[in-house]
Amino acid sequence: MTRLSTGGLIDRSRTLSFTFDGVAYKGHPGDTLASALLANGVRLVGRSFKYHRPRGIFTCGSEEPNALVELRAGARKEPNTRATTVELFDGLSAQSQNRWPSLEHDALSVNQLVSPFLGAGFYYKTFMWPASFWEKVYEPFIRRAAGLGAASELPDPDTYEKAFAFCDVLVIGSGAAGLAAALSAARSGARVILAEEDFRFGGRLLTEDVAIDGAPARDFVAHAEAELAALPNVRLMPRTTVFGAYDGSEYACVERVSDHVAVPAAFQPRQRLWRIIAKRAILATGAFDRPIVFPGNDRPGVMTAQALATYARRFGVGAGANAAVFTNNDAGVSAALAATHAGVKVEALIDVREALPSALLAKAKALGVRVITGGEVIATKGKRLSSITVRTGSRTETLAVEALGISGGATPNLNLTCHLGGKPVYREDIAAFVPGSVPPGMSCAGAVAGQFSLAECLKAGTEQGATAARDAGFAGAALPAPKAEETATGIRAFWQVKAKGDLAFVDFQNDVSAKDVGIAHKEGFRAVELLKRYTTMGMATDQGKNSNMAGLALMAELTGQGIAATGTTVFRPPYTPVALGVLAGHHREKDFRPTRPTPTHAWAEKQGAVFVETGFWLRAAYFPKPGEKDWLESVNREVKATRESCGVIDVSTFGKIDLQGPDVGTFLDRVYINMFSTLQVGKARYGVMLREDGLVMDDGTTARLADNHYVMTTTTANAGKVFQHLEYCLQVLWPELDVQLSSISEQWAQIAVSGPRSRDVLAKLVDGADVSNAALPFMGVAQTTVLGGIEARIFRLSFSGELGYEIAVPARQGERLMEAIMEAGKPFGITPYGTETLGVLRIEKGHVSGSELNGQTSARDLGMGRMASTKKDYIGRVLSQRPAFLDPERPIFVGFKPVDTAQRLRAGAHFLKVGVEPTTHNDEGYLTSVAYSPTLGHSIGLGFLKRGLERIGEQVRAYDPVRGSDILVEVCSPAFVDPEGEKQRV
Amino acid sequence: MRIPCPYCGSRDAHEFAYLGDATLTRPDPAAPDAAEAFHAYTYLRENPEGAHREYWYHANGCRRWLVVTRNTKTHEILGVEFARPSTDEVPA
Amino acid sequence: MSDLLAHVPHTRLVPEGHYGPAGTPGVSARQVLGLAAATLAAPRGKTAALIASFADAGLPLVDAPKAMSNGVLTAVGTGPGRWLITAEGMTGAALLAHLRAIAGPDAALTDQSDANIILEVSGAAARATLAKGIAVDLDPLAFAHGDAATTVVSHIGVTFWQSEEAPAYRFVVARSFAPAFLRWLTVSAAEFGFALTGTGRG
Structure with missing residues (x-):
């Protein structure tokens, strides 16, 4: 046990039990998993990614x-969870990962014996030839050797949600600068969020x-926390990572609502x-203590x-029975002294x-x-x-x-300043990169800005909190910053101990050593972006927070061009890994x-309908009857009944647009290819509208209800798109x-009744x-009353x-109308x-639908x-x-039927002349819609064929290599049923 | 990203549909060079760096077409106006 | 989605009841029934004249996202020169006739009484609940009694306004989207305790 006898912000009066790799341990509230493991003397916690070297808490x-x-x-x-952030x-139960058979004895640790062969670029050099080895040898090897923890393959039982927040000042980080900033902004009355x-x-x-x-x-x-918590204009958000x-001063954050409990409380999300939309943001994310590169710097027990x-100091834990500190800067010295002071x-x-x-x-x-100056480990x-x-x-x-x-010095935690470029x-004087340009509305205070002394942090936080509040419209009185002594911040830039021996690591997580940086230099991958990708330095889940600085400093030394000229790679979101579940929120599964249910959905359910999703809508696909063996049998029955007597379908999903005003007729003439200003009141007309490029956008019928009043229908799929287009024409053109x-x-x-007996049905519904x-x-068109x-x-x-x-009735009457129609x-x-x-009926009739209005066809193509x-201009x-x-x-556009009527057409087949090679050059068109026609007793199809109308009666091949079908079809009129259109006019 | 809609106020960019270049005018369809003019109008686009006037439709809001002046490099919104000012300001 | 709604079909309104921890609900919602609704749009160039006609008739329209009420009618600005008008104790046809009499023959009027459901959401945690889907600042400083917005929640278009200081909000949701909206509202409100009424037994 290395728990110190006193101190730490832990509740020693309470004990928490947990296991690591199946062994039971105890800790206290206030511990992280990492501090509790160290307190129990557990120093070896994982194996490294490539060499499977033993690793500890860093x-x-x-x-x-x-x-x-x-x-x-x-x-x-939850794999790949950082023990240092787990409350x-x-x-709690945790397992080490990337080890086999055990953490103590890992088989793949032999990798480090062959490390000369696993150096920079080894993926590119090793897994190359022969190509046949890729699937069988290389990929399985890489998959077993690499990768970290394994994901659960079970559905996540927890819930996640999303939320929006607005504030005047968002303060990110709550160290000295962050607290000072939050206090001064909040005291001015600004709405403050402290994350x-x-x-x-x-x-x-x-x-x-x-x-x-x-x-x-x-x-x-x-005191600061208590004051902020008491202010109504402040929202404190612990456990929240920005x-x-x-763009637009928007910040994305994950709040870990329930990660610190075994199971989320009832009705609480996990995350x-x-x-957060913030008028101003103050980045006060501090700085990381960065490693020094020296042989064996990755051994469990070595940490910042x-x-x-x-x-x-915080957890009352000695990381070992005794310790040493190796540094090049005053903060490192202060840390050693603070640790000593704590025991x-x-x-x-x-x-x-x-x-x-x-x-x-x-x-x-x-x-x-004991102080050893001029020393190196x-x-x-x-x-x-x-x-x-x-x-x-x-x-x-x-x-x-x-x-x-x-x-090795402080590396400002400036990740978020890079997200917008x-x-x-x-800065040579502090041997650190500081923020360059920052996102609009953001300012940086404290160590992240290279202000490493405590007094500087407090001063910068206080000033910037006030400035941000003022910029957001809150003029508070300037407050004095809390006072503190100037802490020492001296540093001598020092990156690497020159010594032979064990591997000296730059990137611990991806096992990139100083030698790898040397290889990258030797092989010409010298620019930082190339260095990163060639060695994988900085590409692990820590995004190079620990490694980038030393890595690029080593490269700068090799090239001799200096760190400023070498530059650094930029950080991209997310700052730390984000679970996909929280991005989905409650939008899971159904x-x-x-x-969107239709107005007659409940009725259709009672009839035993099988439903299909069309966009957001759920529509009845067919209505099976007992004894029917498959959907086709049901559909054949429905088609036959409609053609011979009458059928009924809910068509409410069509887009319906009401147009009013003296210029509607003129307007419709300009958006449809045909005339609508001449349409008589009480009449409807089929219309086709084009895009400006001449291709068909949508079709539907539009009726004139009064001189200045029309109602348009659109296809279900294009309802929103057409509305937007019409608004564009009206407001812009x-x-x-x-x-x-x-x-x-x-x-x-809206409910459609079709079939020879539909008038008899309608007659019973109307009020005279x-x-x-x-x-x-x-x-x-009739405007009347029914029922x-x-x-x-x-x-x-x-x-x-x-x-x-x-028949259209107000939506709440839809179900009643349907029941009345059935009666x-x-x-x-x-x-x-x-x-x-619906599809079979329209294919039999040769009417076009979505498969034909596919964004590639013109009105002429569609016949x-x-x-x-020709008397007017119109869009397209x-x-x-x-x-x-x-x-x-x-x-x-023409119709097709199989020459051997026992054969089945397949949509997507391409047409070829009989006897020619199936090449793109010989392609003559394609089949868009097919159905089994119960009326004709065989398969029929609609599609597009070169010179189709001139080739009625000709035989062509419908060639479908994807599904292995190649059948002879006869070109025919698209109207398989009632080509003269007499039945609809009776 | 937020867009300050002149009617609705500051709104999430997801509420809007993007169309693009607002500096174009639909050509005269009766002009002798209409075919060329419409080709340019439909297909040819500048890709300026910096301030750009663009059409955005406030689909999930007031349903107005807007002209948004946006810096294509920084995404900063420099100005927003109605594509059609207000119905009261359009001369008959 | 939690188990909370596992038994509720996606095509039905979430049934009335109490969701979440027992006790006094932090959020309540009720479906407001018996309202007629219509859209009113000014003819081109005549917004000012239309506003004047309504002012004379005792309904002060504002060409902005605001809700105005004269006790019988409530008009909510949904776009320049456009309003959604709701009325209690009136049929859609009667509302249309009433509005036509004020607006004159040229204004565009459309009955929308069947197009939407109207929900009133209230309670101490109403704002915290709505923040889970609405990207509009509802802080009293930014959005007060009488303010309105047309926006999108969980992929669902809505128009809403703050109908009471307390606060209470009225939401107009397209009928076919109402089940999905109520699912979002219920899971979002459940942590505060959510009382839903007026949606039937499911």
């Missing part, structure tokens, strides 16, 4: 490269042995995705000096510098810490660190230590998108037209209106080719049908060229006259 935050574990089990198993809870990825506010103030306004820093944190900065101090036995403080500030030396002396020993070798000039010395804190800038549009798609239920052929002829006073619009239209009517049609055996039969008016007219559209060779 950091105390979300940048952790080594201590990735599988958390929980079963459906809630300990009772019953902190940790479960505790305070950042480094929880670790550092400093005073603010004369009191311990932790008291300042507690992972992305986006919540926040999108910051982590060593944090485990001691860690620090055997030696090794600093590469020859001279240290006298105040720090005095403190070290007072604490009895050149080697380490032990599966778990047991000793280090220190070189001072020509002298070497071995120290027996279980932990080594290393600090900002490039960090190198809630992936809305389901012809603002002088006085036309008002309203969607009435939801207002009206004359529905005879004379009074309500084909394409006639004793229900307002109704009756359109005599036919998609099936039979006598037919579409009225009972003597005629009225048959409900769905989209399948509607003569519908186009000019470009529809281009030579290619008028080419007689262009495929034209």
Whole structure:
């Protein structure tokens, strides 16, 4: 046990039980999994990615490269979870990953023996030839060797949700600068959100042995948190990671609502995705303590000096029985002293510098810490660190230590400043990259901006909090910043110990060593972006937070061009990995998108309908009857009943647009290829509208209800698109037209009754209106009432080719109308049908639908060229006259039937002349729609064929190599049923 | 991203549908060079770096077509106006 | 989606009842029945004249996303020169006739009484619930009693306005999208305790 006897922000009065690799341990509330493991003396926690080297806990935050574990089990198993950010809870279980058969004895650790062959670019060099090895040898090998934890393959039992928040000032990070910024912005009255990825506010103030306004820093944190919590204009968001900065001052965050408990409380999500729209944002994300590159710097027990101090001060844990610290900067020295103060036995403080500030030396002396100046750690020993070798000039010395804190300097945590393209800038004086340009509305305060001293952080936070609030319109009085001593921040840039021996790691998570950087240099991959991709440095889940700085410094040294000129790669969202579940929110499975029921859905359910999704809509596809063996049998029955007597279908899903105003006729003339201004009141007309490029956009019928009042129908699929197009025409192209549009798609239920007996059915529904052929002829429209006073619009239209009517009533009356139709049609055996039969009926009749209006066809292609008016301009007219559209060779809409009627056509087949090679050059068109026609007793199809109309009666091949079909078909008129159109006019 | 709609106020960009270049005018279909003019109008687009006037449709809002001036490099919204000012301002 | 609605078909309104932890609900929603609704659009160039006609008739229209009420009619701005008007205790036809009498022959009027369902959402946690889907700032400083918005929630277009200071909001949701909207509302409100009324037994 290495729990220190006192100290730490943990509740020692309560004990939490947890297991790691099946072994039971105990910790306390306030622990992370990492601190609890260290407190239990567990130092080996994982194996590295490529060489399977033993690894321990390296950091105390979300940048952790080594201590990735599988958390929980079963459906809630979560791989690659950083032990350093997991808040300990009772019953927690975690497993190490990337090891086999066990963490202690890992078979693939032999990889490190062959490390000379696994260096930079080894994927590119090794897994090349022969190609046949790819699937059978290389891929399985890579898959087994690489990869980290395994995902659960069970459905996630937890819920996730999304939320929006708005604020004047978003403060990201709650260390000294963040708290000061939040306080000064909040006191001015601005709406403030303070987001902190940790479960505790305070950042480094929880670790550092400093005073603010004369009191311990932790008291300042507690007071600040209490004041902020009490303000109504402040929202405190602990456990919330701001992972992305986006255009328009928008920030994406994950709030880990329930990750710190075994199972989310009832009705609580596991995580919540926040999108915060902030007028101003203050980035106060601090800095990382970065590693120094030296042989064996990855051994379990080696960690950042910051982590060593944090485990001691915040968690009351010694990372080992004793420790040493190796550094090049004052913060590293301070960390060593803070750890010592907290009770860690620090055997030696090794600093590469020859001279240290006298105040720090005095403190070290007072604490009895041995200081080795001008020293370097050149080697380490032990599966778990047991000793280090220190070189001072020509002298070497071995120290027996279980932990080594290393600090190569502070790397500002400026990830979010890069998300909109900002490039960090190198500052020689502090040996660090600081934010260059930042996203609009963002400012940086504290260590992230290279302000490393506590006094600077407090001052910058206070000032920027006030400035941000002022920019957002809140003029608060300037407040004095909390006072603190100037902490020492000296540094001597130092990246790498030059010594032979074990591998010296740059990127721990992807096993990239100093040697690999050398290989990349030697082979010409010198630009940072190439260095990154060739060595995979910075491409692990920590995105190079630990490695980039040393890696590019090493390259800068090799090229001799300096760090500033070498530059750094930029960070992209997300700042830390984000679970896909939280991005989906509640849009899972059937809630992936809305389901729209039709007005008669409940009725159709009662009839046993089988439903099909068409866009958001759920429509009846067919209505099976007991004893029918498959859908085709049901559909054949429905088609036959409709053609012989009558059938009924809900067509409410069509888009319905109400047009009012004196210029509607003129407007419709310009959007349809045919004339609508001449349409008589009480009549409907089929119309086709084009896109400006001359291709067909949509079709449908439009009826004139009054001089200045029309109602248009669109296809179900294009309802929204057509509405948008019409608004564009009115608002952008012809603002002088006085036309008002309203969607009435939801207002009206519309039910189509088709078949020779449909008039008999209709006659029973209307309140005395004359529905005879004379009074309500084909394409006639009646505005009347049905079923004793229900307002109704009756359109005599036919998609099936039979006598037919579409009856529209207010949506709430839809089900009642359907029931009344069924009752009225009972003597005629009225048959409900769905989209399948709808399709068969229209294919038999040769009517076009979505498969033909496929964005590649013109009105002429569809056989509607003569519908186009020559007396007016309309959208798409000019470009529809281009030579290619008028080419007689262009495929034209015709019908097809198999020569051997026992054969079945397949949509998607291409047409070939008989006897020619199946090449693209010989392609003559394609089949768009097919159906089994119960009326004709065989398969029929619609499609486009070169010079199709001239080739009626000719035989061509319908060639479908994808499904292995190649059959002889005869070209025919697309109207298989009633080509003269007599039945719909009776 | 947010777009300040002149009617609705600041709104999420997802509410809008994008069309593109708002500097184009539908050519005169009766002009002798209509075919060429319509070809250019339909297919040819500048891809300017910096400020660009674009049509956006507030599909899930007031259903107005807007002209949004957007910096194509930074996505900064420099101005938003109705494509058709207000019905009251359009001369008859 | 949680198990909360596992038994509710996606094609039906979420049935009335209490969802979430027992106790006083933090959010309530009720379907407001018996309202007539219509869209009113000014003819081109005549918005000011239309507003004047309605002012004379005692309904002060504002050409902005605001809700205005005269006790009988509530007019909600949905776009320039456009309003959604709801009325209690009136049929759609009667509302249309009433509006036609005020607006004159040229205004575009469309009955929408069957097109939507209207829900009133209220309670101490109403704002926190709505923030789970509405990307409009509903803080009282930004969105007050009488303010309205037409926007999208969970892929569903809605028009809503704050109908009471308390706060309470009225939502107009297209009829076919109402089941999906209620699913979103129910799972979003459940953590606060959610009382739903007026949607039937399912």
